[in-house]
Amino acid sequence: MGFVVHPEKSVFIPTQKLVFLRFILDSVSMLVYLTPEKALELKQAATDLFNYKNPTIRDVAKVLGLIVSSFSRIAYGPLHYRYLERDKTTALKTSEWNFDAKMCLSSQAGEELKWWIDSIESASNPIT
Numbered sequence: 001m002g003f004v005v006h007p008e009k010s011v012f013i014p015t016q017k018l019v020f021l022r023f024i025l026d027s028v029s030m031l032v033y034l035t036p037e038k039a040l041e042l043k044q045a046a047t048d049l050f051n052y053k054n055p056t057i058r059d060v061a062k063v064l065g066l067i068v069s070s071f072s073r074i075a076y077g078p079l080h081y082r083y084l085e086r087d088k089t090t091a092l093k094t095s096e097w098n099f100d101a102k103m104c105l106s107s108q109a110g111e112e113l114k115w116w117i118d119s120i121e122s123a124s125n126p127i128t
Helices: 036-051 057-069 082-094 107-124
Strands: 017-020 023-026 031-034
Touching: 031 036, 036 057, 036 107, 057 082, 082 107
Parallel strands: none
Antiparallel strands: 017 023, 023 031
């Protein structure tokens, strides 16, 4: 087929669990779940953002990126980020697209962050 094998990126020993892009792929149970490190990083980032009084838009965008990348493994995750996204977009328009500008989070965005902080524990466990 013309594929070139990259020895550093390949796994030559048969395995039933493989870490790929910070997800664990389990071929026995046919499940995909977050690595504990990714779950901890997301929880810490959400906690830090929740405790900031006036974060930068860039800080909010970083946490949103972590949240969105975890959607596939966190039940109901896509229901708990829209206020954060709306606040970020509004702040970007107000600041003339300056990601280093400070912004305020709405109370609804704070509730969404709290939901992520409380719900991430289940993310590192496999779900069907």
